[in-house]
Amino acid sequence: MDIKGITLSSAAALLAVSGAHAADAVVVAEPEPMEYVRICDVYGAGFYYIPGTETCLKIGGLVRYQIDVKDTDDGWRKTATARLKVDARSETEYGTFKRYIELNFANNGSDVSTLAIRYAYFELGGLMVGRNDTLFDGNLDGEFDKGGGTFINQIRYSFDAGNGIAVSVGLEEEANNFDYVPLVTGKVSIVQGWGTLNLFAAYDDRFSEFALKGLANIKAADALTLQAIATYESGATWFGLLAPYSGYEWSAGGYLKYAVNKKLSVGAGGQYFSGRHVGNFVTGQTDDLNADDWAVGAVVDYKIVENLSAKLAVNYNDGDSYPLDGSFSGFLRLDAAF
Secondary structure: OOHHHHHHHHHHHHHHHHHHOHHHOOOOOOOOOOOOOOEOOOOOOOOEEOOOOOOEEEEEEEEEEEEEEEOOOOOOEEEEEEEEEEEEEEEEOOEEEEEEEEEEEEEOOOOOEEEEEEEEEEEEOOEEEEEEEOOOOOOOOOOOOOOOOOEEEEEEEEEEEEOOEEEEEEEEEOOOOOOOOOEEEEEEEEEEOOEEEEEEEEEEOOOOEEEEEEEEEEEOOOOEEEEEEEEEEOOOOOOOOOEOOEEEEEEEEEEEEEEOOOOEEEEEEEEEEEEEEEEEOOOOEEEEOOOOEEEEEEEEEEEEEOOEEEEEEEEEEEEOOOOOOOEEEEEEEEEEEO
């Protein structure tokens, strides 16, 4: 057989093999339709459905640059802060299931930055578990005031009684592995057309003392808001106005805020503090420092553009805790939110 015959025979054999396996050819599947991100407007602006689920997610945050000054400082104190917020929500047979995380990164100009978990909690059917502001948290809108309490691990239950009234109770942990007796907190919140009224109570077993607080927010006019605060501590508690186990027997203050227009608002106020005390962890008693103090301050808030705002605050503190002279302090803060 010549070369031509061999070539034709080989080609015929290949065609035969190909025909025999034609039924086994690879079939390319049609591409799956793309699932675009859907807007979830049930919980407000900024929420989207996580693809493939009925859970709504919102990613937000804050970039802050703040310049602080105090008359006892040698120079400016500047801090850059970044906050990341993650809010996930879905509906269940028990109501809305919320999971919330907020991380805080801060740097004061050095090579060392700090990272802190501000919030990490979940809510379901009125029950809240995790790290949050103490239920006792609440103060005026000024920067001079003190209301007591900070972030703390806790279990809290809130009940909506209707007609603008809500009641909450909480069990909070003042220190990790300290004891088996939690701090006990309670709050009654009243929201009406004239404004809001919040009443707080807390008990601390460390020195067997309690704390009370009332905070009112009254709409005096469309552009004018009046706030008032009153506090009482039977002794040193974790809810001290200055710091845990450092506070005052009682205090009273007020703040007046006026909205000049949609972008600009100004406010001013003051607070008086009487009977400063601290907890003595050696004797297990409250030590009276025989000091009465007071503070005044003013704030200017300005919305530069959408999601960018500026705050200028000036404060003055004086009293028995300042034996020489009072102390001036203030800051300029720029917040860029997203």
